Amino acid sequence: MALLEAENLSITFGGLKAVDNFNVKIEKGTLYGLIGPNGAGKTTVFNLLTGVYKPTEGKATLDGTVITGKRTIDINKAGIARTFQNIRLFSQMSVIDNVKVGLHNIYKYSTASGIFKLPSYFKKEAEMEKRAMELLDVFDLGSERDYLSCNLPYGKQRKLEIARALATEPKLLLLDEPAAGMNPNETAELMDTIRFVRDKFDMTILLIEHDMRLVAGICEELTVLNFGQVLCQGKTSEVLQDPKVITAYLGE
Amino acid sequence: MSSKPKSKLLKKDTRSDLITYAMVLVAFAVVEIIQATGSMTSLMRGLLVPLCMYSILAVSLNLVVGILGDLSLGHAGFMCVGAYASSIFSVCTRETIENPWIRFPIALLIGGICAAIFGILIGIPVLRLKGDYLAIVTLAFGEIIKNILCSIYVGYDSKGIHMSFESESSLGMEMDGKLIINGPLGINGTPTDSNFIVGIVLLLITLFVVLNFIHSRAGRAVMSLRDNRIAAESVGINVTKYKLIAFSLSAFFAGIAGVLYSHNLNVLAATSKNFGYNMSIMILVFVVLGGIGNIRGSIIAACVLTALPEVLRDLKDYRMLMYAIVLIVMMIITSSPKLVSFREKYGLRQFIKTKMANRWTKEVQ
Numbered sequence: 359m360a361l362l363e364a365e366n367l368s369i370t371f372g373g374l375k376a377v378d379n380f381n382v383k384i385e386k387g388t389l390y391g392l393i394g395p396n397g398a399g400k401t402t403v404f405n406l407l408t409g410v411y412k413p414t415e416g417k418a419t420l421d422g423t424v425i426t427g428k429r430t431i432d433i434n435k436a437g438i439a440r441t442f443q444n445i446r447l448f449s450q451m452s453v454i455d456n457v458k459v460g461l462h463n464i465y466k467y468s469t470a471s472g473i474f475k476l477p478s479y480f481k482k483e484a485e486m487e488k489r490a491m492e493l494l495d496v497f498d499l500g501s502e503r504d505y506l507s508c509n510l511p512y513g514k515q516r517k518l519e520i521a522r523a524l525a526t527e528p529k530l531l532l533l534d535e536p537a538a539g540m541n542p543n544e545t546a547e548l549m550d551t552i553r554f555v556r557d558k559f560d561m562t563i564l565l566i567e568h569d570m571r572l573v574a575g576i577c578e579e580l581t582v583l584n585f586g587q588v589l590c591q592g593k594t595s596e597v598l599q600d601p602k603v604i605t606a607y608l609g610e
Numbered sequence: 611m612s613s614k615p616k617s618k619l620l621k622k623d624t625r626s627d628l629i630t631y632a633m634v635l636v637a638f639a640v641v642e643i644i645q646a647t648g649s650m651t652s653l654m655r656g657l658l659v660p661l662c663m664y665s666i667l668a669v670s671l672n673l674v675v676g677i678l679g680d681l682s683l684g685h686a687g688f689m690c691v692g693a694y695a696s697s698i699f700s701v702c703t704r705e706t707i708e709n710p711w712i713r714f715p716i717a718l719l720i721g722g723i724c725a726a727i728f729g730i731l732i733g734i735p736v737l738r739l740k741g742d743y744l745a746i747v748t749l750a751f752g753e754i755i756k757n758i759l760c761s762i763y764v765g766y767d768s769k770g771i772h773m774s775f776e777s778e779s780s781l782g783m784e785m786d787g788k789l790i791i792n793g794p795l796g797i798n799g800t801p802t803d804s805n806f807i808v809g810i811v812l813l814l815i816t817l818f819v820v821l822n823f824i825h826s827r828a829g830r831a832v833m834s835l836r837d838n839r840i841a842a843e844s845v846g847i848n849v850t851k852y853k854l855i856a857f858s859l860s861a862f863f864a865g866i867a868g869v870l871y872s873h874n875l876n877v878l879a880a881t882s883k884n885f886g887y888n889m890s891i892m893i894l895v896f897v898v899l900g901g902i903g904n905i906r907g908s909i910i911a912a913c914v915l916t917a918l919p920e921v922l923r924d925l926k927d928y929r930m931l932m933y934a935i936v937l938i939v940m941m942i943i944t945s946s947p948k949l950v951s952f953r954e955k956y957g958l959r960q961f962i963k964t965k966m967a968n969r970w971t972k973e974v975q
Contacts, residue, residue, distance in 0.1 A: 434843075442844075451830070472825075
């Protein structure tokens, strides 16, 4: 069974069908791309999958459990983590604290034991610190651990956002335009990072991207959205050759 | 900030906390020495408990404004709840529990918990609002609490508790009935249990709880809400829960400050001078001036700004003018880009200094 299955997912804002009958099946371990022209509804699909919007029709299941209609935090607990198109870090917190917020539901102790520094506080904090440093080292951010996250360069902020999402131990990682605003070198590095994350964490990744080099380089399967509808779905090489897709992107 | 090196002995947070505790203890020691030598004016002596009280208020409001990132203008309301609840308890049990060492801690708990309960009750509907709207609603709450307590008459006799909003006579009490809250005249005869040492201990407890809270898992969750609510939700932070925890914890300590206030004076009345919105604004000024999110700064600002009008009493009419000038100068110092960059330079110098010191200790070893 596929890890993520969306059936007829639709949402309307007033008279506008932002996403119409969206179907997708993503197998475990796939690097899946979601592309389409501006305003096609890609980010809306992400918001539907993470519970920011409630779909007017259809349902989505993650690993067999229905996730539509749940709250964002419950969907995160069920196993979907995401990054954002415009970076949303906890800008006034240190780099390591950003990751520790991601670990919030993994290493738990009560508020009272935090205030009175009971033994469970020290034990869990030490475990948290260790795990957070592991994650930071994976993304080569270990030496910046005490920087405020807003002081990081752009590329590293993107990496930190991925690290924070991975800290919640998701089954599915959603990346919303990870290469936006990056130069070719940074994009190439990002491609390596995404591949590395997939292999190291055995992760399934769904990503939105406009950079065709990145999409063609790392995505195994693609869905193309246009005006809220699925235009084309399948293997990357086949989809990118499809005349319908080329028309949607370049016009007639 | 970020360029400071990690100390090998202590984490940065722990070190900063210890400096804050040390600062309070040093201030306490200095005051005690001045008192022992007998060179403290009675005016200053009268200010000691209020200084502790304002510091507690500033620290607790900083939890909402600086750490949670919500603007609350009703802090004096929570203080008022704590003051009245504890005063009622103390007045009623004055004869039954004679030992202030038992009575006062119970009064503290009652004051704090009542304020925290109000914090939760107000918080549930109000924390859905943001920014200006939240400020307006909390401001209204503070005023409503003050006005209700200002116009209520409560007494008890053998038949039970009587309550009225009109006058003392409308309570219809028996001859031996005892009046507790006398409308605008408030509560009379609260035992004066609080003193400077109690104030300092309470300030240290407040600091201990607030600082530990900030550095814990819950504190990080609260700060993540401040920085980006949507991202916090996406990593599984329960928004309502952590907002309420921070808000009620803040209300609890405002209540504690209220207890300290009410047990410092014999008469407690809810006037706009002590529990009105001017008070809430003043606490906010402490927080803003001390640095939003900076706990140590709020204590310093609270002490400086409380002591200042008294110290400047000799200037008579120019007193408030000086107060305003100090406010403006402090604002400029904390936010002017040139001065900020100067401070950063100064910070760098310290960085080099510590680095040299580290190298030196290594060579010695």
